[in-house]
Amino acid sequence: MTGRSAQKHTVFLWHRRAGLTAIVFVIVLAITGIALNHTDALKLDERYIDSAFLLGWYGLEPEGEAISYDVGEHVITVLDHQVFFNTYPVTTTTQAFHGAVGTAQLIVLAFDTELLLLTADGELVERMPTGQGFSEIQRIGIKYQRPVIETAGPRYYMADEHMLDWDVIINEDIAWAQQITLDQTKMAVMLESFRGRGLTLERVMLDLHSGRIFGAYGIYLMDAAAVALLWLSFSGLWVWWQRQLKQKRKHHYQKHHRG
Amino acid sequence: MKKYVLLLLLLSFSVTGLAGGVYQEPDAFVTEAFAGHPPKAAVIWPSSELKAQMKQILGHDYKGLRIRYWKEGNRTAWILDEIGKDKPITTGFITNQGKIETVRVLIFRESRGWEVRHAFFTDQFDNVALTNMNRLDRNIDNITGATLSVRAVTKLARVALLLDEAVGEKNNT
Known part of the structure; x- marks a missing residue:
């Protein structure tokens, strides 16, 4: 394997690993983000949670x-x-x-x-x-x-x-x-x-989105997910660019060196 | 070196463990204050004006509509509570003609600041009186690391003197 292809392979490997690791958090970020963008339409601030587990988690049970x-x-x-x-x-x-x-x-x-x-x-x-x-x-x-x-x-x-x-x-x-x-x-x-006034769905969505629902270190977990998302963007771009180059080289070879 | 660090840690935990607790039961304080023969308890229902003055001192409403006291001659015993950081500190006061005769921390429930129970702190209140502005006429030295407890006991001392004044006025009318 040449140095260049080894580098490409490494980036692709870490692109895949980061993608698989961050997939759950990205889904949570995406769903909660969309929901929070439509707080009024979904009436998140008017819906109250009655799950004993969540109320207990927030110390309200x-x-x-x-x-x-x-x-x-x-x-x-x-x-x-x-x-x-x-x-x-x-x-x-x-x-x-x-x-x-x-x-x-x-x-x-x-x-x-x-x-x-x-x-x-x-x-x-x-x-x-x-x-x-x-x-x-x-x-x-x-x-x-x-x-x-x-x-x-x-x-x-x-x-x-x-x-x-x-x-x-x-x-x-x-x-x-x-x-x-x-x-x-x-x-x-x-x-x-x-x-008291209870726990609204909006509060849970906000805390899920920021990671605060997981405690003091939850925000760092979501920070890590955001960094992984950034890495996926750049590494995906890099992999795509490398493939474009490869395609161009292939076309060039086929055009000038065939038969 | 590790042994010394461990020893220091153990010592600090043991000191913390010994710190809080019931130093004297409130009724034992009252009994001792009147040489084993405490008078019958009486109560004062603070007027709205008195409540406002207490609120100004404490920074919040006093919880309760009436306050119990024991009075014989000019001497009055008070058992008052005030929160230091998170939990109430129960303190006994004996007031005599508008001056503090005795201060004793009876129950300390917080994990820090228990040094206020010691005589080097409580003796500072001997013969302290209230000024016209409802402040103590003498400066009370702080204890490093026990600032909130010092504040709580000092506030209670002012409240005890204020109540003593109110009871004196009530008896004179």
């Missing part, structure tokens, strides 16, 4: 089950560390949720070592760490319209109406908070509230 308690006219739910008053997010917590009760003045939510007090409208009144006095709350209930908690032991404490002082009581006539299951419609509204 809650972890764990929703825990809900009925507090009269309202429902308190904790879903993936987020506390909801009906479907309105109130605050966050890192502790396990042990129930909620509605008293005459306040709604009281019980966690491992903390009580949250809300108004009847769901406004946060106070975060109340239980400290050494009583910890490891197991459940919450109500007696004489006052909140009662059961701690590990077990021991039972009843608060005054302002939740400032606690008395030790016996486990008698306490209506313990009962966990409820949200119906599908309420759960759907809850999930919608958890995810």
